[in-house]
Amino acid sequence: MLFGTQQIGDDGHLEVGGCDTVELANEFGTPLYVVDEVHLRQQCQQYRQSFAERLPAATICFASKALTTTAICRIMDQESLSLEVSSAGELYTAIQAGFPPERILLHGNFKLDQELQMALDVGVARVIVDSLSELHRLAEMGRSAGTQADICLRVVPGIKPQTHSYVQTGQIDTKFGLHIGTGAAAEGVRTATELPGVALRGLHCHIGSQMFELDSFARAADIMIEFMAQMRDEFGVTLDELNLGGGLGIAYTSEDAPPDIAELADVIAEAVQQATDKYNYPVPEIVLEPGRSIVGTAGLTLYTVGPVKEIPGVRTYVAVDGGLSDNPRPALYGAEYTAVVANRANQARTMPVRLVGRHCESDTLIEEVALAPVQEGDIVAVFSTGAYHYSMASNYNRFPRPAMVLVRDGQADVIVRRESLDDLVRQDVMPERLR
Numbered sequence: 001m002l003f004g005t006q007q008i009g010d011d012g013h014l015e016v017g018g019c020d021t022v023e024l025a026n027e028f029g030t031p032l033y034v035v036d037e038v039h040l041r042q043q044c045q046q047y048r049q050s051f052a053e054r055l056p057a058a059t060i061c062f063a064s065k066a067l068t069t070t071a072i073c074r075i076m077d078q079e080s081l082s083l084e085v086s087s088a089g090e091l092y093t094a095i096q097a098g099f100p101p102e103r104i105l106l107h108g109n110f111k112l113d114q115e116l117q118m119a120l121d122v123g124v125a126r127v128i129v130d131s132l133s134e135l136h137r138l139a140e141m142g143r144s145a146g147t148q149a150d151i152c153l154r155v156v157p158g159i160k161p162q163t164h165s166y167v168q169t170g171q172i173d174t175k176f177g178l179h180i181g182t183g184a185a186a187e188g189v190r191t192a193t194e195l196p197g198v199a200l201r202g203l204h205c206h207i208g209s210q211m212f213e214l215d216s217f218a219r220a221a222d223i224m225i226e227f228m229a230q231m232r233d234e235f236g237v238t239l240d241e242l243n244l245g246g247g248l249g250i251a252y253t254s255e256d257a258p259p260d261i262a263e264l265a266d267v268i269a270e271a272v273q274q275a276t277d278k279y280n281y282p283v284p285e286i287v288l289e290p291g292r293s294i295v296g297t298a299g300l301t302l303y304t305v306g307p308v309k310e311i312p313g314v315r316t317y318v319a320v321d322g323g324l325s326d327n328p329r330p331a332l333y334g335a336e337y338t339a340v341v342a343n344r345a346n347q348a349r350t351m352p353v354r355l356v357g358r359h360c361e362s363d364t365l366i367e368e369v370a371l372a373p374v375q376e377g378d379i380v381a382v383f384s385t386g387a388y389h390y391s392m393a394s395n396y397n398r399f400p401r402p403a404m405v406l407v408r409d410g411q412a413d414v415i416v417r418r419e420s421l422d423d424l425v426r427q428d429v430m431p432e433r434l435r
Contacts, residue, residue, distance in 0.1 A: 004039025299386020323357010
């Protein structure tokens with residue numbers, strides 16, 4: 001299961017971006033995040049082209065929570081994508097990268113006043129308002145500054161997609177947004193049209209993540225456009241922007257068969273056309289916020305193998321030099337992956353093992369995976385780690401977070417330096433009374 005520019009070289013080594021992964025591990029150390037620049041850009045282009053052919057006014061907005069670094073933000077700008085941020089930190093990273101604020105959307109179910117003020121100060125394109133209290137706070141900030149904040153309201157359509165419960169966000173029982181079914185969404189529209197300091201431009205919804213079932217996107221489009229028509233009839237406001245969020249899944253294992261981007265574009269375009277015809281509503285500008293499906297398969301993580309422990313009649317444990325601190329997803333919600341011995345990628349995978357990390361937990365990266373016969377010192381590559389790995393990494397057990405390299409045409413460039421032991425204590429403060 002290879003993605004993008006990944007291939008197996010004549011020497012049996014796994015390659016990506018024209019670089020030998022074993023040489024990358026030797027040069028930059030492990031654990032190491034590797035991002036395939038060509039594949040990343042191709043995913044951006046596929047989104048833009050697929051939706052431009054079907055919905056010419058569509059805007060593709062990268063969900064930066066999947067992977068936020070200044071270099072990634074720069075690539076998104078070069079590929080003419082907009083950017084979705086969910087915190088002051090993500091917004092600051094984008095601004096430091098030179099990303100145009102007029103193409104940035106600010107999300108979050110609890111935005112601090114400092115974050116809202118920062119958004120107003122830099123001039124983001126949209127604030128996606130998540131609650132009535134936030135609506136009032138932002139309106140007062142805009143009024144006090146003598147300006148208007150352009151906003152969308154996050155609306156909950158009441159859809160429960162087929163995905164892990166931890167990444168379902170469109171059902172009624174969720175912390176996000178204003179529910180259509182309870183009347184909160186209509187109250188939000190009414191209030192937003194009356195308050196000075198904000199200008200309501202459209203609506204937003206997001207129903208979940210890592211989804212393979214495209215019907216959920218179609219149902220979301222229908223419900224949202226029906227609601228927009230109701231708001232037009234009730235309050236006389238015709239909103240011309242509909243943000244359907246992201247959520248398209250990727251392949252983590254060979255059993256995964258996600259739809260491709262063109263299929264998603266077909267389904268959404270057809271659903272939008274049918275709904276606007278049915279409810280006699282003008283076709284709104286459609287905004288999409290893909291994250292995982294842009295960067296997920298463009299990343300892989302390299303580890304060095306440590307102890308290999310065979311328990312006769314039970315299993316073989318293969319420990320690597322990372323784990324929970326660089327990839328918490330298996331521990332959080334049972335995420336599954338596949339892997340390969342990068343220095344023997346051409347050999348038959350005849351050795352079933354459990355791939356584990358080195359933290360003070362059970363710390364399982366892959367419950368069971370077949371590898372080529374593996375031994376201490378080998379390099380293991382875990383695939384599809386571009387999304388929600390670096391962005392969710394921690395210093396658990398005081399592990400320094402890994403470096404990240406961007407590879408293309410045989411060139412590897414560090415885009416995130418490896419943390420040092422000094423970095424781990426940089427923010428620590430020793431009170432005088434303990435000296």
